Amino acid sequence: MLDKRKRSILQAIVDDYISTAEPIGSRTIARKHDLGVSPATIRNEMADLELLGYIEQLHTSSGRIPSAKGYRFYVDSLLSPTQMSEREIALIKNWYQEKTRHVEEVFQETAKILSKITSNISLVLVPQVTQCAFKYLKFLPFDDCRTILVVVTDTGFVENKVIDIPTGLSFNDLQRIAEHINRRLSGLSFENIELSILREIQNEMLIDVDLFETALGILKQALVVEKNERLYLGGTTQLLSQPEFKNIEKVKSFLDMLEEEHLLANILQKQKNDGVIVTIGDENKYSGIQDCSMVQATYRIDGQVVGTVAVLGPTRMDYGKVMSVLEFMHNHLGEVLKKYKI
Amino acid sequence: MLDKRKRSILQAIVDDYISTAEPIGSRTIARKHDLGVSPATIRNEMADLELLGYIEQLHTSSGRIPSAKGYRFYVDSLLSPTQMSEREIALIKNWYQEKTRHVEEVFQETAKILSKITSNISLVLVPQVTQCAFKYLKFLPFDDCRTILVVVTDTGFVENKVIDIPTGLSFNDLQRIAEHINRRLSGLSFENIELSILREIQNEMLIDVDLFETALGILKQALVVEKNERLYLGGTTQLLSQPEFKNIEKVKSFLDMLEEEHLLANILQKQKNDGVIVTIGDENKYSGIQDCSMVQATYRIDGQVVGTVAVLGPTRMDYGKVMSVLEFMHNHLGEVLKKYKI
DNA sequence: GTTAGCACTCTACAAGGTCGAGTGCTAACA
DNA sequence: TGTTAGCACTCGACCTTGTAGAGTGCTAAC
Numbered sequence A, B: 001m002l003d004k005r006k007r008s009i010l011q012a013i014v015d016d017y018i019s020t021a022e023p024i025g026s027r028t029i030a031r032k033h034d035l036g037v038s039p040a041t042i043r044n045e046m047a048d049l050e051l052l053g054y055i056e057q058l059h060t061s062s063g064r065i066p067s068a069k070g071y072r073f074y075v076d077s078l079l080s081p082t083q084m085s086e087r088e089i090a091l092i093k094n095w096y097q098e099k100t101r102h103v104e105e106v107f108q109e110t111a112k113i114l115s116k117i118t119s120n121i122s123l124v125l126v127p128q129v130t131q132c133a134f135k136y137l138k139f140l141p142f143d144d145c146r147t148i149l150v151v152v153t154d155t156g157f158v159e160n161k162v163i164d165i166p167t168g169l170s171f172n173d174l175q176r177i178a179e180h181i182n183r184r185l186s187g188l189s190f191e192n193i194e195l196s197i198l199r200e201i202q203n204e205m206l207i208d209v210d211l212f213e214t215a216l217g218i219l220k221q222a223l224v225v226e227k228n229e230r231l232y233l234g235g236t237t238q239l240l241s242q243p244e245f246k247n248i249e250k251v252k253s254f255l256d257m258l259e260e261e262h263l264l265a266n267i268l269q270k271q272k273n274d275g276v277i278v279t280i281g282d283e284n285k286y287s288g289i290q291d292c293s294m295v296q297a298t299y300r301i302d303g304q305v306v307g308t309v310a311v312l313g314p315t316r317m318d319y320g321k322v323m324s325v326l327e328f329m330h331n332h333l334g335e336v337l338k339k340y341k342i
Numbered sequence C: 001g002t003t004a005g006c007a008c009t010c011t012a013c014a015a016g017g018t019c020g021a022g023t024g025c026t027a028a029c030a
Numbered sequence D: 001t002g003t004t005a006g007c008a009c010t011c012g013a014c015c016t017t018g019t020a021g022a023g024t025g026c027t028a029a030c
Helices: A004-020 A026-032 A041-053 A066-079 A086-101 A103-118 A169-183 A195-204 A206-227 A235-240 A249-259 A261-269 A319-339 B004-020 B028-032 B038-050 B068-078 B084-101 B103-118 B171-184 B194-204 B208-225 B235-241 B247-259 B261-269 B318-339
Strands: A055-057 A064-066 A121-124 A134-142 A146-153 A158-164 A231-234 A276-280 A292-301 A304-314 B055-056 B064-066 B122-124 B134-141 B144-153 B158-164 B231-235 B276-281 B290-302 B305-315
Touching: A004 A026, A004 A041, A004 A064, A004 A066, A026 A041, A041 A055, A041 A064, A041 B103, A055 B235, A064 A066, A064 B194, A066 A103, A066 A276, A066 A319, A086 A103, A086 A319, A103 A121, A103 A231, A103 A304, A103 A319, A121 A235, A121 A261, A134 A169, A146 B231, A158 B144, A158 B158, A169 A195, A231 A304, A235 A249, A235 B247, A249 B247, A276 A319, A292 A319, A304 A319, A319 B028, B004 B038, B004 B064, B004 B068, B028 B038, B038 B064, B064 B068, B068 B276, B084 B103, B084 B305, B084 B318, B103 B194, B103 B231, B103 B305, B103 B318, B122 B134, B122 B261, B134 B171, B171 B194, B231 B261, B235 B247, B276 B318, B305 B318
Parallel strands: none
Antiparallel strands: A055 A064, A121 A231, A121 A304, A134 A146, A146 A158, A276 A292, A292 A304, B055 B064, B122 B231, B122 B305, B134 B144, B144 B158, B276 B290, B290 B305
């Protein structure tokens, strides 16, 4: 365990490095932070801290920068949990009120808010629809040969598609199919709609094989639609302002990675425990972001975790601020979503 | 009008500059292109071309680069219209077949295809719903206090929203409102649904003022939804590979501009005439892209122009390739969309 | 345990020099 | 008259060199 002075010095290094992005030397610390000791003493302490692995040097005679271990200690032991100010909270709530009309807009604007406040990339993973239940499907008239298939979930999520009416079927036939499927599947979660149930339906409808094939096809289509979860990204251009990305090759490879949306979704999904968690540098499993840190938080509707929001940036990020914002989202995003009737 | 040799030299300069991004000198032209004359002669011709404004010099003793006027001449008079190869066309068609299931995916993938093939930013402006007609709206049951409002257009575009049932109204009342509105508005284009008509409806429904207020509110909501056109962007990271964007400030201001989606949508909307058009450098009205060129093309469904696709990049772009791809989209995107029943 | 002093290291930056590509001009040539 | 070779000149790219400044580790004194 570090003694008080070492902790102060480490804190000074991390704080300064976060705000300036420059390696910190002993004299700078002595000047800026009133620790009551001379630079020489600080140098000795810094040598110890380096030996212990909390800070590192890019080359002889450069200042020190925090290591991943240093950031970890900073986040766990040095950072006092801060809350967002009343003013900031009011600002955010107002933003939601003004800019969101659709549910999708809530996600979009959440991504924007997060990236704006934290000056980093934000990720918002929307509720996995597979976790909600099938309510009913319905065919709406369109024209002689086409109809609109609408699938409704218990959360009020609606998906639709214009499809050809199979030859030989009347609109009434479609209504019958819909009724039958609704009777059997209504209330089941999409996760539980398995092939076995679909087979059962097939058996029950053996009277008309063609008709079933059609129905099955439509349902499959609906399932594909429903399972399609989405990831909202915000502030990708924020990267360009960060000095660690002044090298354009790095930016490029990073942005290319971001486009592989499913990868990111995977990283986020890993979080099962509720709350705000911080992953620093090489603690990240995915190699593309090993010199980055990610702070993520779940959000809940009616107490149930439905999605994840996260902020991704260089390890040199303002953990205090980022964590407080995500703490806020963790506690309030569900409420906002509920207002928009998801 | 330029004589044949000047044209050859200008063509050589533009071609070389497009592929190398380096200013072209007289000796390079003499070496690479067999014009049958010495560098000295080419130098004289180049001096003429510069005087005429087709090429310019960054500083004494640098090679020449094409000016906007030079590119314009190149596009109008030097570029032989090329078609995409059979192989490329097959590749694209296959891509659509494999990757698109939804209409939205068609737009998304179109943006991807364009940016991939041309190595530039692509823009896809989706059909402006205001140009299509209101078909009907319908209320679907959800629960005791909420209902799903579905608005259908004649093109098969469906929008929905979960709304609260106003207190005092039954589901049957809603059905009545829907029927009435449908009777009056069905077949009208969204552009033509003016306040005057809404007033008329109000008069006809004076029997129940509250009910009308509700209906009006819902319709307004629907209109807001419907008018919300979308812009799909592709290949924003391609920028980073272009040498003209090696300066990170430039990239940043450019990307920031791209985020102002409505601005871009405005630029695209200006095109009223059908076909592929090229806007070079300062021909662009919008100052943010005055050192860029944009090639845009309309696409049609059943002969009617419904949207625009475009490629945006540095003035030094491969106009031949970009134009051939957009020509293809101009002719075929409508077909693809039709397959997905929009 | 703390501090001052000192020699040392390394980067960033500016100044100067060289190289090469490219030009314009002129005079000679077909 | 159009084309070409030759030449002096210009300018950016790149390398080298020197210097200033920040920072370090070590040692001896307090």
